[in-house]
Amino acid sequence: MNNLLVRDVKYLDEQYRIGEGIISDDAFKQLEKLFITVDQEHNYFNQKNNKLLPKLAKENYKEFLESLLTKTRLSIQPKIDGCAIAIRYIDGKFNKAITKKGFDVSSKIKQIKNVPDCIPIKRDFQIRGELYATNKVAGISQRITRKYLNDKKEIGESLRFCCFQILNGRLNQYETLNYLKKCGFSTPDSYFTNHTSEIQIYKKNWLEKKIFAKYPTNGIVIKINSRKLQLIREKSLSQNNEWQYAIEK
Numbered sequence: 408m409n410n411l412l413v414r415d416v417k418y419l420d421e422q423y424r425i426g427e428g429i430i431s432d433d434a435f436k437q438l439e440k441l442f443i444t445v446d447q448e449h450n451y452f453n454q455k456n457n458k459l460l461p462k463l464a465k466e467n468y469k470e471f472l473e474s475l476l477t478k479t480r481l482s483i484q485p486k487i488d489g490c491a492i493a494i495r496y497i498d499g500k501f502n503k504a505i506t507k508k509g510f511d512v513s514s515k516i517k518q519i520k521n522v523p524d525c526i527p528i529k530r531d532f533q534i535r536g537e538l539y540a541t542n543k544v545a546g547i548s549q550r551i552t553r554k555y556l557n558d559k560k561e562i563g564e565s566l567r568f569c570c571f572q573i574l575n576g577r578l579n580q581y582e583t584l585n586y587l588k589k590c591g592f593s594t595p596d597s598y599f600t601n602h603t604s605e606i607q608i609y610k611k612n613w614l615e616k617k618i619f620a621k622y623p624t625n626g627i628v629i630k631i632n633s634r635k636l637q638l639i640r641e642k643s644l645s646q647n648n649e650w651q652y653a654i655e656k
Contacts, residue, residue, distance in 0.1 A: 442530065442531075442532070442573070442575050442576050442577065444531075444575075451493055451505065451509070451533070451574065452493070452495050452502075452503055452505060452533070454509060457509065458509070459507060459508055459509060460491055460493055460505075460507040460535065462507075463486070463628065463651060463652065463653040464649040464651070464652050464653070465652070465653045465655065468629070468652040468653075468654050471629075471649060471652050472603040472606060472629075473603075475603060475631070478601040478602070479601070479603075479631060479632075479633075479636070480599060480600070480601050480631075480632040480633065481599065481600055481601075481603070481606070481629050481630065481631060481632060482580040482581070482597050482598070482599050482629070482630045482632050483597065483598040483599070483600065483606070483609045483627055483628070483629055484571060484595045484596070484597050484598075484627065484628045484630065485595050485596065485613075485618075485619035485622045485624045485627060485628070486624055486625055486626035486627055486628045486653050486654075486655070487537040487539050487548075487569055487595070487622050487623060487624055488539065488545035488546065488548050488549050488623045488624060488625045489537045489538045489539030489540065489548050489549055489552045489623065490506060490507075490537065490538045490539075490549065490552045490553060490556060491506065491507040491535070491536075491537060491538075492504055492505070492506060492507075492512070492516060492535070492536055492537065492538045492568065493505050493507075493533060493534065493535045493574065494516065494522070494533070494534050494535075494536075495531070495532070495533050496525075496526050496528065496531075496532040496533075496534075497530075497531055497532075498529050498530070499525050499526055499527060499528055499529050500524070500525055501513075501517060501522075501523070501524050501525070504516035504517070506556065512556050515555065515556055515563070516538070516568070518562075518563055519538065519563055519566055519567065519568050520567070521567050521568055521592075521593050522568050522592075523590065523591040523592065526590040526591060527589075527590065528590065531575065532573070532575070533573070533574040533575045534570050534572065534573055534574060534587065534592070535570070535571065535572040535573075535574055536568050536569050536570035536571055536572070536592070537568070537569050537571075538552050538555075538556075538566055538567070538568050539552060539566065539567060539569065539622065539623055540552055540565050540566055540567075540623065541565050541566070541567055542565070543565075543623050544623055545623045545624055545625040546623075546625075547623070548623035549623075551565070551566070552566060567593065568592075568593065569593055569594065569595050569622070570587050570592035570593060570594055571583075571584070571587075571594060571595050573586070573587070576634070577634050577638075578634055579632050579633050579634045580597070580599075580630055580631075580632045580634075581599065581632060583634075584597060595619075595622070596618070596619060596621075596622075598618070599632065606629060606654070609627060610627060610654055613626075613627050614656065625655060625656075626653050626654050626655035626656070627653075627654050628651060628652070628653050628654070629651065629652050629654065630650065630651040631650040631651070636650065637650040637651075
């Protein structure tokens with residue numbers, strides 16, 4: 408492990424201890440106020456909208472990095488190769504699960520061992536993640552996952568769900584991951600940096616399997632940490648309206 412990774416491990420360890428305060432039981436309830444009331448016209452779970460889950464941008468990630476303000480905080484996460492899944496909880500109970508194209512796969516996702524039936528949030532809570540096969544390489548993982556979702560008789564013993572986004576939230580990336588853990592979800596290993604020049608180092612470490620080796624990956628994902636900046640970019644009419652990018656081989 409190089410000095411960059413050692414520094415990040417130390418940083419994450421320190422931040423985790425700080426994060427305990429951020430998501431203490433009392434603060435947990437306060438954070439619920441930061442969730443966005445779901446606009447039914449933009450609700451991924453409303454079939455009438457025919458609204459698909461957003462795709463990751465893949466082209467010109469270097470231009471994306473160049474467009475950022477100096478020392479914009481970024482998170483680096485694995486690009487897990489499986490099937491994108493969104494799950495909705497209402498009043499703390501599992502309500503519905505859909506694929507990125509909006510197909511209802513609730514009965515299949517409820518069988519996945521690490522997907523909680525109940526969470527400690529008494530309101531509309533929508534999350535997104537990736538369903539993948541453990542101990543498999545990219546490509547095979549996606550094939551196994553798709554077969555499981557499409558075949559009523561298929562058993563998903565080796566499948567796991569990795570959650571990385573609150574669709575109707577206003578927390579930054581770091582707070583989001585900690586909040587999801589508090590709710591009982593598995594979240595991806597993540598690194599953080601304020602230096603865009605380090606992204607190539609993370610890419611190299613991924614290619615050499617020094618990071619994210621436990622997942623079936625076909626790349627890494629860089630995300631703007633600040634939710635405020637994410638929302639500004641989402642609403643921007645300019646060319647720079649993306650806040651997360653996939654970097655592949």
